[in-house]
Amino acid sequence: xxxxxxxxxxxxxxxxxxxxxxxxxxxxxxxxxxxxxxxxxxxxxxxxxxxxxxxxxxxxxxxxxxxxxxxxxxxxxxxxxxxxxxxxxxxxxxxxxxxxxxxxxxxxxxxxxxxxxxxxxxxxxxxxxxxxxxxxxxxxxxxxxxxxxxxxxxxxxxxxxxxxxxxxxxxxxxxxxxxxxxxxxxxxxxxxxxxxxxxxxxxxxxxxxxxxxxxxxxxxxxxxxxxxxxxxxxxxxxxxxxxxxxxxxxxxxxxxxxxxxxxxxxxxxxxxxxxxxxxxxxxxxxxxxxxxxxx
Amino acid sequence: xxxxxxxxxxxxxxxxxxxxxxxxxxxxxxxxxxxxxxxxxxxxxxxxxxxxxxxxxxxxxxxxxxxxxxxxxxxxxxxxxxxxxxxxxxxxxxxxxxxxxxxxxxxxxxxxxxxxxxxxxxxxxxxxxxxxxxxxxxxxxxxxxxxxxxxxxxxxxxxxxxxxxxxxxxxxxxxxxxxxxxxxxxxxxxxxxxxxxxxxxxxxxxxxxxxxxxxxxxxxxxxxxxxxxxxxxxxxxxxxxxxxxxxxxxxxxxxxxxxxxxxxxxxxxxxxxxxxxxxxxxxxxxxxxxxxxxxxxxxxxxxxxxxxxxxxxxxxxxxxxxxxxxxxxxxxxxxxxxxxxxxxxxxxxxxxxxxxxxxxxxxxxxxxxxxxxxxxxxxxxxxxxxxxxxxxxxxxxxxxxxxxxxxxxxxxxxxxxxxxxxxxxxxxxxxxxxxxxxxxxxxxxxxxxxxxxxxxxxxxxxxxxxxxxxxxxxxxxxxxxxxxxxxxxxxxxxxxxxxxxxxxxxxxxxxxxxxxxxxxxxxxxxxxxxxxxxxxxxxxxxxxxxxxxxxxxxxxxxxxxx
Numbered sequence: 142x143x144x145x146x147x148x149x150x151x152x153x154x155x156x157x158x159x160x161x162x163x164x165x166x167x168x169x170x171x172x173x174x175x176x177x178x179x180x181x182x183x184x185x186x187x188x189x190x191x192x193x194x195x196x197x198x199x200x201x202x203x204x205x206x207x208x209x210x211x212x213x214x215x216x217x218x219x220x221x222x223x224x225x226x227x228x229x230x231x232x233x234x235x236x237x238x239x240x241x242x243x244x245x246x247x248x249x250x251x252x253x254x255x256x257x258x259x260x261x262x263x264x265x266x267x268x269x270x271x272x273x274x275x276x277x278x279x280x281x282x283x284x285x286x287x288x289x290x291x292x293x294x295x296x297x298x299x300x301x302x303x304x305x306x307x308x309x310x311x312x313x314x315x316x317x318x319x320x321x322x323x324x325x326x327x328x329x330x331x332x333x334x335x336x337x338x339x340x341x342x343x344x345x346x347x348x349x350x351x352x353x354x355x356x357x358x359x360x361x362x363x364x365x366x367x368x369x370x371x372x373x374x375x376x377x378x379x380x381x382x383x384x385x386x387x388x389x390x391x392x393x394x395x396x397x398x399x400x401x402x403x404x405x406x407x408x409x410x411x412x413x414x415x416x417x418x419x420x421x422x423x424x425x426x427x428x429x430x431x432x433x434x435x436x
Numbered sequence: 437x438x439x440x441x442x443x444x445x446x447x448x449x450x451x452x453x454x455x456x457x458x459x460x461x462x463x464x465x466x467x468x469x470x471x472x473x474x475x476x477x478x479x480x481x482x483x484x485x486x487x488x489x490x491x492x493x494x495x496x497x498x499x500x501x502x503x504x505x506x507x508x509x510x511x512x513x514x515x516x517x518x519x520x521x522x523x524x525x526x527x528x529x530x531x532x533x534x535x536x537x538x539x540x541x542x543x544x545x546x547x548x549x550x551x552x553x554x555x556x557x558x559x560x561x562x563x564x565x566x567x568x569x570x571x572x573x574x575x576x577x578x579x580x581x582x583x584x585x586x587x588x589x590x591x592x593x594x595x596x597x598x599x600x601x602x603x604x605x606x607x608x609x610x611x612x613x614x615x616x617x618x619x620x621x622x623x624x625x626x627x628x629x630x631x632x633x634x635x636x637x638x639x640x641x642x643x644x645x646x647x648x649x650x651x652x653x654x655x656x657x658x659x660x661x662x663x664x665x666x667x668x669x670x671x672x673x674x675x676x677x678x679x680x681x682x683x684x685x686x687x688x689x690x691x692x693x694x695x696x697x698x699x700x701x702x703x704x705x706x707x708x709x710x711x712x713x714x715x716x717x718x719x720x721x722x723x724x725x726x727x728x729x730x731x732x733x734x735x736x737x738x739x740x741x742x743x744x745x746x747x748x749x750x751x752x753x754x755x756x757x758x759x760x761x762x763x764x765x766x767x768x769x770x771x772x773x774x775x776x777x778x779x780x781x782x783x784x785x786x787x788x789x790x791x792x793x794x795x796x797x798x799x800x801x802x803x804x805x806x807x808x809x810x811x812x813x814x815x816x817x818x819x820x821x822x823x824x825x826x827x828x829x830x831x832x833x834x835x836x837x838x839x840x841x842x843x844x845x846x847x848x849x850x851x852x853x854x855x856x857x858x859x860x861x862x863x864x865x866x867x868x869x870x871x872x873x874x875x876x877x878x879x880x881x882x883x884x885x886x887x888x889x890x891x892x893x894x895x896x897x898x899x900x901x902x903x904x905x906x907x908x909x910x911x912x913x914x915x916x917x918x919x920x921x922x923x924x925x926x927x928x929x930x931x932x933x934x935x936x937x938x939x940x941x942x943x944x945x946x947x948x949x950x951x952x953x954x955x956x957x958x959x960x961x962x963x964x965x966x967x968x969x970x971x972x973x974x975x976x977x978x979x980x981x982x983x984x985x986x987x988x989x990x991x992x993x994x995x996x997x998x
Binding site: 165325326327329330331332333334335336337338345348349 | 458817820833839840842851852855856899903
């Protein structure tokens with residue numbers, strides 16, 4: 142399409158400017174820099190995962206069970222003698238994967254229906270808002286448990302459940318943002334240029350809402366990881382012996398009383414760092430994408 | 437300088453204000469000297485970015501965090517404002533110096549009754565005791581000529597008109613009988629007749645109290661009509677200071693002369709607004725077209741449901757008065773190659789009319805015939821994708837708001853061509869956009885920029901290029917220069933006239949400013965409350981207005997004494 146060919150050239154320049162701007166924001170606020178560093182670390186662990194771990198995360202070693210952290214086993218070993226460091230690193234891919242897919246799904250469902258609701262109003266608005274209200278009427282974690290229990294105990298269903306409970310958050314933010322832009326001059330100008338309503342929604346409104354949605358996505362990413370781990374912790378979703386932070390914390394919890402704190406502590410720490418990273422990233426992303434900060 | 441009696445009330449010496457930004461320190465104001473004598477009205481005139489507002493913020497010491505006074509001194513009746521403690525400044529603000537801002541509605545607390553807001557100020561500065569505060573507040577409302585003050589005491593800002601809100605703000609500013617009033621563009625966004633009423637009130641009240649006033653404005657006419665002395669600022673520097681009678685008859689600085697020239701006033705043509713060096717002879721008008729009118733509007737009506745008549749659970753008011761008629765049975769014609777001005781104050785229905793002609797809003801009844809075809813019956817929602825769309829285009833009021841912040845200038849101009857035009861392929865499209873850019877005088881290297889990287893005038897040019905991209909026959913100009921500085925306005929108006937002559941388009945020019953309309957239009961339609969009160973050739977309407985309302989509009993526009 143010619144439209145795409147036309148827009149192709151300028152973004153190259155603007156993404157360079159964005160990079161420079163990002164460097165400025167990180168320089169202003171080192172916490173954002175730390176968050177980005179953790180993010181890069183997480184992504185590397187998720188991509189390379191099992192390739193870089195010193196031990197096989199699933200291999201048990203009965204001769205070395207419940208060892209405290211040492212030079213040989215950095216994070217110690219669990220009750221079956223599995224290396225916890227290897228398991229924590231290997232779990233990154235699964236946990237991050239669940240979070241990314243559920244956030245992508247909820248953005249497609251909630252974000253787009255919210256924008257449509259805000260832009261078209263009328264019955265579309267009423268339907269989307271009532272769906273969101275219905276979901277909000279339940280305690281969200283209990284709803285997620287119910288969905289996974291009903292649909293079956295698989296990773297796909299965790300992704301779906303996480304997406305559904307985040308639906309209202311996305312639908313409402315997108316609706317509010319689309320609503321204020323509905324009567325904007327550039328939307329009217331687009332109508333004069335012969336754009337149909339659906340095209341205005343996708344080419345005029347959506348790109349302007351993307352920055353806000355990106356921040357929203359970063360913030361819910363942390364929540365999605367926590368939610369997936371929480372479901373695994375209570376025995377839904379991922380099953381042992383698959384390395385997953387939630388299960389590992391659940392398994393290790395029993396050993397804390399007897400003094401083997403490291404089994405639950407390190408996966409918990411990884412979980413905390415991941416959530417912490419995505420929440421901080423949200424703040425930084427807002428600063429980077431907010432044009433008012435770009436003077 | 438006029439004879440200053442004793443010590444001036446406010447003395448600004450060698451003031452330099454710096455703002456810390458990404459690209460290092462930026463000086464918004466450099467070495468400015470201003471003094472205001474007791475009882476004097478001083479005008480600070482300049483275009484956007486001239487530092488006029490920043491100077492006044494420094495006087496109140498309400499610069500935002502990035503800004504600071506780098507050099508110089510500000511003395512207010514002997515107090516050093518730069519060194520004063522924050523607690524002293526708090527007492528000074530409101531009691532000794534007060535300020536009126538541009539947008540009166542934003543300056544008022546939306547969820548507090550206006551009477552209570554006046555009381556708040558009185559109580560804060562110990563001007564009233566709790567028991568007599570209400571009586572004093574009503575007394576003040578009476579002084580700013582608010583009709584039925586006892587009733588309006590209980591009104592919320594949203595229940596009052598813009599002019600009325602500005603009166604409340606003036607009431608707030610004057611409640612503690614300050615010695616200095618700073619009015620920062622107090623009438624921008626108000627209608628001319630309201631502007632006159634508000635300014636007359638400010639002058640009367642401040643004179644009665646022997647107060648000093650600083651009037652910050654971009655409007656030379658306003659400054660001339662109401663100020664004793666005028667300071668002209670350009671890019672953070674004072675270029676000229678003189679009594680207002682002198683500055684308009686014998687401006688000494690070239691910048692003042694340029695500003696003077698660019699201000700629309702009686703008896704000048706569009707070319708006169710431009711500096712001599714930029715004024716090229718206008719192109720010969722396109723050949724006289726055929727006589728059938730391009731646009732015929734008959735008996736056009738737009739009704740909106742009245743507030744509170746909608747069915748609601750708690751209130752079920754009977755719709756006794758019927759729906760509100762924003763446009764009430766108007767009819768007019770626009771010939772080919774003609775430009776017609778549609779003039780009126782806010783709420784007169786001129787924008788609604790233009791939206792209906794534009795086919796962005798559906799009329800309640802009436803016909804809109806465009807080139808012989810009744811387009812009024814086609815639903816607005818469907819019209820966007822029809823081939824007729826390319827024949828009627830529009831230039832919007834706010835150049836910033838009407839450009840998608842995520843589209844480059846090139847993409848914005850190309851949009852109508854992509855949707856409705858017949859040029860395909862990247863290279864041909866770019867060539868056409870460059871041709872349009874040259875036509876509207878937009879430098880080609882700006883085509884790849886985003887709106888926030890362009891100035892107001894450049895954005896206006898992008899908007900115009902987009903509107904003429906499809907060679908429309910009718911272009912509706914909705915106050916296309918209202919958001920621009922006078923010198924930019926002069927250039928844009930000339931551009932519009934040249935384009936019309938070159939491309940043979942018809943214009944429907946919607947505006948509140950009769951002087952601007954006068955220069956660009958062949959005929960004028962004056963609207964009031966949804967009806968046409970006067971219609972005729974521009975010269976006739978301007979020189980011998982038949983309707984009282986037109987006369988009132990004309991007399992309300994302040995203009996420099998030329």
